[in-house]
Amino acid sequence: MIWHIVTRELLDHLTSLRFALTTLILVALMVTNAVVHLQTHPERIRKYSENVSASHTELKSRTQLYALLQKGPGKLYKRPSSLTFIADGGDAFLPSESVSGGFWRLYGLSYIWAMGVPRLNMDAISNHRPTAVVIDWVFIITYLLSFIPLLFTFDALSGERERGTLRLCLANPISRPALLVGKFLGSLTAVLIPFYFAVLFNLAIISTESWTQLGGADWGRVGLIILIASCYAGIFITVGLIVSAMTRESRLSLVVLLLIWVTVVVFMPSTLGTLST
Known part of the structure; x- marks a missing residue:
């Protein structure tokens, strides 16, 4: 029934x-x-691929280990999410790349590279x-x-x-x-x-x-x-x-x-x- x-x-x-x-x-x-x-995401992927390719080219030019230790591997880029059509998730406010976090002395070496992440602008997020x-x-x-x-x-x-x-x-x-x-x-x-x-x-x-x-x-x-x-x-x-x-x-x-x-x-x-x- x-x-x-x-x-x-x-x-x-x-x-x-x-x-x-x-x-x-x-x-x-x-x-x-x-x-x-379909109109926006491919452009983000293309831009990401171009940045990664440029970063790889720059990294290959650093053949000396000491230079690599000083300057680091270059910028590290965040891949755009493939699910932005479901929810943006505030992706526009998140950092898309790493930055140099500072240089430190270590065992007589001049400086070494440390990775950092850009700080979020909380005021811009709150007022958005x-x-x-x-x-x-x-x-x-x-x-x-x-x-x-x-x-x-x-x-x-x-x-x-x-x-x-x-x-x-x-x-x-x-x-x-x-x-x-x-x-x-x-x-x-x-x-x-x-x-x-x-x-x-x-x-x-x-x-x-x-x-x-x-x-x-x-x-x-x-x-x-x-x-x-x-x-x-x-x-x-x-x-x-x-x-x-x-x-x-x-x-x-x-x-x-x-x-x-x-x-x-x-x-x-x-x-x-x-x-x-």
Whole structure:
């Protein structure tokens, strides 16, 4: 019986307008993310390769061990992350190369090289405010994968109560926990189908460029992020079902869920981020 509820819930969502709009919006954002990544990441890799090549050439010119000890191996460059399309991670504020950390006397030698890392400008980081919205996976997961589950579940129970179908459903030999589990699984599947489709589309576009190929460790991180995103969506589906079960009108359920979403997803992170600085 529970799988019958899952199937019915899933079919209702798949044939709805909100499912089509969800798929369209997610695919459009993921394609935009992939196109921007293909335009910016190869240039970072080319610049990194040129710097490394120049550093190797300079290092080969230092044939004497004492000169190498004095001047060091040259600058060491940080390879750009291949997962910046998922999250920037403040990569622009991190040092991209090592610097000379100082020279020290040792056993009669004049000076020897020591590697150092440039200090971060914490004031610039604290006062930084993005001039435009960065459409990466973090943005899509944080905002859309929390908002869409609420749209799929705000009338899951309150809507059926208004239409009178909830009473008919409970008249069958099915428990209320089984009904809730069935609606949860059906709604979660309906939310994750367009998300997974958009993710596959995104990764397929990114994989077309040789400069943006992902390694084995990168694919593992991508899989972990997708798993976390699925659990994240499941949390908001649970919240939506709880509110829908506690309200008698779908309009009231939608208003309550919108207030919860604005408070938890929009207001609290920005407020706490401002207070922490």
